[in-house]
Amino acid sequence: MAHGGGEEEEERVLSHGDVVLLRCDLTILRGPHFLNDRIIAFYLAHLAADHDADDDLLLLPPSIPYLLSNLPDPASVAAVADPLRLASRRLVLLPVNDNPDVSHAEGGSHWTLLVLDNSNAVSGPRFVHHDSLPPTNLPAARRLAAVLRPLLPASAIPLIEGPTPRQTNGYDCGVFVLAVARAICNWWLTRARHSDSDSDSDWLEAVKREPFNSTSFSPFDCIYQSLPVTAQDFGTWCDMQSHKKVAAVKPVASRPSSRLRSFSMLQEDSTAIDSPRKTVEHIQHAIKRKQIQEKGACWDNLTVSQSVRKPNVSAKNSLSYDGYSWRKYGQKQVKGSEFPRSYYKCTHPTCPVKRKVEMTPDGRIAEIVYNGEHNHPKPHPPRKPTSSTSVETLVATNDAGLENKLEGCDQAIGSDAVVEALRGGCHCLDGFRNGNEISDCKKRYAYAVIFIQEKDLAD
DNA sequence: TAACTTTGACCTTTA
């Protein structure tokens, strides 16, 4: 993980609230080197400062997800997570480290970004994992998602792998995390500025466009811009501040900033403390400190929680129905997974994309992982049906793959989206409006797909 | 009969 000597002796050169950069970090910044948690926390704090205060967007420093992943019981997790108010956020960015040894502060070798996404009306709540070297951090991301799910109102929130350009060396994963975070924040701001934008859009395209490597993306470009020096003179300027003992660092009462902290260190942070409640208060206090703006300095405006205008969210929710056609080619129980894993290939003749789906016994999707990218447009949806006869037609096709193609539609039938359709006059649901009970499974699926198609066309 | 799923066997990857 991060590297450096005894941190207590390390000289602090820059701070952003309680996020502090040490002299050894400057060496890392002059790179190319593996980014440590201080730098990641620092840059995320800087990103957060670009947003007006709001509760919708939350960027967490790496220490918080790591702590949550390794707490011994759900009660402790709930106590720590409670002040974060994850359930009420639209987007939560959680850096993930693969350090398996909670006693080893410098363990771990890979950074990725897990996004708790509650901003997309189509996909519904989901975890999106950005890994520049997949599937290296997938177990760690799964562990974090599993810890967070009980804290969220929706059940069985799926985890999907988001498109992430591959790193081409052994050290740029942290840079990729920051670049993805920047792309997401920029997308979020853009979406907020265009209130008429699609509520079903997401940042995945924005991530694809992001320049990714430590040459084209410097996490501290923005920091340089905030300093009274050029990027070239950055190190010299820090040296001067240090020698003058008037460093840019501000007084902080928080934990000594560190490399990725061991679990015991994290626990000590929250335990200077002797009760779960105090743990919460400690974290709340730390967050509050971040939110205190220090006027007139280079590192103002740091907040952990930032937000923008709330996007419009329709009730449309098609879960894993992604517009592509899939053929199932295998299923098996894999070790460490609670549910069977199904293997799918895109049915387009030249498309290499596959996906793995783990589904709960009640049909909800626990996880989706997508292996490449589609090399073709989404297939045209079937022509819009105009009456319940279309339902009969769909059922009569005896399409054995229908349920597979429409994963999630079952849930849609009972969802708020259907209720909305009933109120608003979605044509295909005349059967519902007339009080007809739909007991046949295929009919229910048929109603669901027609409903979704009508909504798509209407949108 | 065609399209699709299921499932056991086999292949590949990884530690």
Place this chain on the structure above:
DNA sequence: TTAAAGGTCAAAGTT
């Protein structure tokens, strides 16, 4: 080198 686990194939079963 080997064993374990994941991924894929393909025959059999189902709709």
